[in-house]
Amino acid sequence: MTCELIFVGTELLLGDILNTNAQYLSQRLASLGVSVLHQSVVGDNATRLTETLTVALSRSDMVITTGGLGPTKDDLTKEVCAAFFDLPLCPDEESLLAIRAFFARRGGGMPKSNEKQAWMPQGAVIFPNHNGTAPGCAMEKDKKHILILPGPPREMTAMFEESAVPYLRPYLDGVICSHEIRTFGIGESAMAERVSDLLDAQNPTVAPYAKSGEALLRVTAKAKTAAEAEALLAPVLQEIQSRLGDWIYGIDVHSMEEATVQLLKEKHLTVTTAESCTAGLVPKRITDIAGASDVFACGIVSYSEAIKQSLLGVKKETLAAHTVYSEAVAIEMAHGAWLRSGASVAAAITGIAGPDPTEDGRGPGLAYLATTDGKTVWTKTVQTGHTAGDCRDYNRTVFATHLLNEIRLFALYAPAKRPGGIPLKEEF
């Protein structure tokens, strides 16, 4: 099955928003074995959308659109697509009820203009929207398909998984299965070199890519059934695991935070954080995982030196002797958080996110981490290499991932020593 994607929205042509839907749909369709031949972005313009539809459906079996389903006058994707297949729009009672219920949940009535969103092409398969107001749909004519999805990524991805994938099932031939191996602490090229001979294989394919400072491998196999595809994948996964060992933090997990929270749950451990430069990002990521309350009770964001002293008990002399950006301060922050929280493990970070370096010329991109259970403390110094320009966001993300990884490794291996781990001093 061949497919083209049409993204509708003047805001995309003006560059107001980044088209993340393009990547999401392309990836998912590839994994389903659907070939995406072409992507287009058009404005909210009936003539140009019709032109684009004509060209796309002349060479492909299916078009998926996103965007242009809003309540305002300039939203016209549904109208244009229905007209393209000569289908009239009719009010859909269920959709109307769902939109009314959406507004009622927010404690208000439905604005009149939203009624338009419940008018659907006659005979279309309707895709309900559980995350917004605009339903989507699928229409078929002469073995050509148009699927209409909303523009906001949250609404689009949920609807794609819940409704579009089941709609597509009967048209898919064969199955594509893939696994994602996530590593941290090794660069993309270094990782790729260790598995370079596997990168030329055709089935399964092994493809490396980088994301937010992490290096990932996607291993994909195509077969008649899922079981056959998994049988092709198993030995390749095993081989990669034996080559990459501890750099792998998870397979088919969504993120470092998911892997870390999962492990803490398994080990019945709780964690607390004391942060300077990441300032909330680590607890935010831990609690992105539903059910994190089993392992996380509290975090302290101590941005200023005064607060490091008053809330965490960092000593004035330590700050004076080592500066706030030091291993010594990270250790005292971790210990202070451990004492005050009652958690089994405390992890602390102090560093320089940027954009500016310190007065003594260190950083950006430098951070000191400490992790402790009150008896043992592990420390780590991170240098991201991103020292200039628009580095703040990158450094904070990578710092936070490092701290999450420290928590994970500590939960895995402590109290055993590891390179860089030093026993906690007596005075604590």
Added chain:
Amino acid sequence: MTCELIFVGTELLLGDILNTNAQYLSQRLASLGVSVLHQSVVGDNATRLTETLTVALSRSDMVITTGGLGPTKDDLTKEVCAAFFDLPLCPDEESLLAIRAFFARRGGGMPKSNEKQAWMPQGAVIFPNHNGTAPGCAMEKDKKHILILPGPPREMTAMFEESAVPYLRPYLDGVICSHEIRTFGIGESAMAERVSDLLDAQNPTVAPYAKSGEALLRVTAKAKTAAEAEALLAPVLQEIQSRLGDWIYGIDVHSMEEATVQLLKEKHLTVTTAESCTAGLVPKRITDIAGASDVFACGIVSYSEAIKQSLLGVKKETLAAHTVYSEAVAIEMAHGAWLRSGASVAAAITGIAGPDPTEDGRGPGLAYLATTDGKTVWTKTVQTGHTAGDCRDYNRTVFATHLLNEIRLFALYAPAKRPGGIPLKEEF
């Protein structure tokens, strides 16, 4: 001048990379007054690239391509575009020297395959690449232009600014200026209804859109000079401001956190946070803004009831009488954070992000907010309407934006009362 963008690369069709070039070029071209009518993504495929070029240049003055300039066989953008204008490729001595020098700087010789990158369309204006090996170029035929740029964003953006913009200058007529009005607390449709008569205007145009629970308006004017465009914009901006009032949190700001931090700086106020459900997201967003240390010293993430008591002084009786999800607890959290931080303003939130509701059947999507300066406290109850499914991330984002907005409004108006604001009780 009208333009279409063609992004060449199978990796884009497979979703392996996010097309950030699309947003960059669209934004920059809009600001130069070039109308981008269409964007396309095609694979490294000569037939489909030729088809796409044919359609694009039949309706637009110019095409800009990115990607497909690498040294390997499947890179064919330059070859296809040159053939489209019947131009032979000839070796370009300067480009060849530049590529050799690039490899010499990295301490190696030029691989034979890279020589292909120095063959350029006869008569083209060559765009040197100071950040990689592939030069770009511009070709013209019958008043139609094709500009070829490399795919890697760092190389593409530098070449666009250094070479493509100067090449385009003589063809630019007029200037486009636009402003983005950001509102919060009003839905996209409700906002659009209030300015619906303005949405039909042609110059300036007024376009509504939604992003992460916020409703935005882009107002855009075209004129001969920037001053003339701004003169067209001024009365429209004023009219919109008078209609939307306090819902507007900023014009041409990037985010609520930027607006909030800016205002706190102007007012010489500092802020602290006490969070339950957002768990670090609010301080994370505040400190996303470089220089936030002027206004932010500390935040407490009190995820469990025990920590709310031990670190913030929330009373056991309050928790028992009102449950942890209550206005009463939010007030005590805010007051506790205010006392312990020494900040001028403290803001607290407790609520239900989801995915599951509470045992007594409330939420997800329900949160209680309190903001105080130790004398006055303002409270707010938020219902996002996102009560099921994949709602956690959305609810946390919107909750955090609400708390940032509360801090902003408090800084703007306190100690004056506002609807919903109640004076702090005596016992504090």
